[in-house]
Amino acid sequence: MRFLAITPIFISLLTGCALHNYGDDQFQLRMAAHGKDIMWVPTRVDTATQMLALAQVKSGDIVYDLGSGDGVIPIQAAKRYGIRAVGIEYNPDLVALSKRNAIRENVQNLVTFKQGDIFVEDFSSATVLTLFLGESLNLKLMPTILRMKPGTRVVSNTFRMDSWIPDQEVSIRSGESTIGALNETIYLWIVPANIDGAWEFTGLPNLDKTSVRFIQKKQFFDGTIAKLGSRPISFEDGKIRGEAIQFDFETNGKKYSFRGQISGTQISGILNGDPKLNVAGKRLK
Ligand SMILES: C[S@@+](CC[C@H](N)C(=O)[O-])C[C@H]1O[C@@H](n2cnc3c(N)ncnc32)[C@H](O)[C@@H]1O
Known part of the structure; x- marks a missing residue:
């Protein structure tokens, strides 16, 4: 994991997450400090549902979460909308945890968790893409995202994409942490057709x-x-x-x-x- 991936924002989010128990009896958040390009910090269930609502997920959509952690976003997408969802995650322990979580939520037939690198795996069939990765990784993904099918909705938890102004943003008061009130912002971009x-x-x-x-x-x-x-x-x-x-x-x-x-x-x-x-x-x- 690159050092620059541990931003102050992630440390404050991690502090908030420490108040909850993430993982199961086989694998917990404290064991997963290392991802490939960025560490595992989970999106809260409430934030995940608001991200899916911001993307206006509907029947027929395919949601991909890049760096899917414990699988919370694909699992919520399948549970709430009955749609197919895919998580790509580098850490095999997190992939295994996601699969156990999907079974616990009874959505194992709708979700797929793939062990792989988001910079190698193909996610071009997504109609909704979710990200919680940090601005520099968002930026690295941006050229690929801009080549996706026009109309693909991209929602990012907390992090923007530099020069690409979001089409919409929503602020969420996400509770209290040991260091004070936590506020999150989620961003929506809609991939534009190329007319240049x-x-x-x-x-x-x-x-x-x-x-x-x-x-x-x-x-x-x-x-x-x-x-x-x-x-x-x-x-x-x-x-x-x-x-x-x-x-x-x-x-x-x-x-x-x-x-x-x-x-x-x-x-x-x-x-x-x-x-x-x-x-x-x-x-x-
Ligand atoms: C901040 S967490 C977000 C987890 C999940 N998307 C969520 O919102 O709860 C980022 C995740 O990306 C994974 N990751 C980091 N680099 C990756 C890469 N190159 N390919 C796939 N997964 C990666 C980490 O292991 C970690 O689980």
């Missing part, structure tokens, strides 16, 4: 066929609509939420709002909520 680059649009007002350039920064974007013979029109408030896209712009003194859907290399939607004002875009090679 050049597109051709039809249906924009007074511009039959025009080229559009999107300059994407995670779930936000700037960009321009080319206009022959005059200055390009700039987008305002460009946002992507999974495969949903929106932006505003102004031309000839009139304001327009576009709301639509991205489907791979195609975008379709309408202007100003008017179904007659259809707009379509296709990605240029």
Whole structure:
């Protein structure tokens, strides 16, 4: 385990956890100081359920918890939503504990615990990803997460992901510890579709066929609509939420709002909520 993984936040969370009895008669929290890249500090059951609620878990979802510890998050996902859930955990003792915990909660048919390294194992089939790993590990995972299917919900306990602004965050008062009140924040990100680059649009007002350039920064974007013979029109408030896209712009003194859907290399939607004002875009090679 790298020393830098033991952050003051983890020490304070661990102090809180010490008040509870984590583990079973075969393996307890105090035996598991060492993970691979970070130590085991459990998410409280209440926090796990709030993380799943923040991700709006629904039937058909597949939840993956990366570095799954004693299995609390996959087990709660299976128990509360009846869905499939997978935990990837490096420490074999924790994998064994998770499997015993799943049997105790009677969800062994829905959950899978895999012994493995989160930087090696494939988790691309997840529709919901949960993390309690520390900011530097979140950051290391970020490029892989951004390549996941658009709309995948990612929820992290306590730690953010640097430049990727969360789509939502919730603060939870998680109780008292020997060093005072404990507050946790959980963060939600929704993997945005990739639209960065050049597109051709039809249906924009007074511009039959025009080229559009999107300059994407995670779930936000700037960009321009080319206009022959005059200055390009700039987008305002460009946002992507999974495969949903929106932006505003102004031309000839009139304001327009576009709301639509991205489907791979195609975008379709309408202007100003008017179904007659259809707009379509296709990605240029
Ligand atoms: C802070 S604990 C979180 C446990 C669980 N997700 C939870 O929320 O209760 C981090 C876990 O990641 C595991 N871990 C650390 N590095 C890992 C790696 N490279 N691959 C898989 N698991 C890892 C540790 O053993 C530990 O159980």
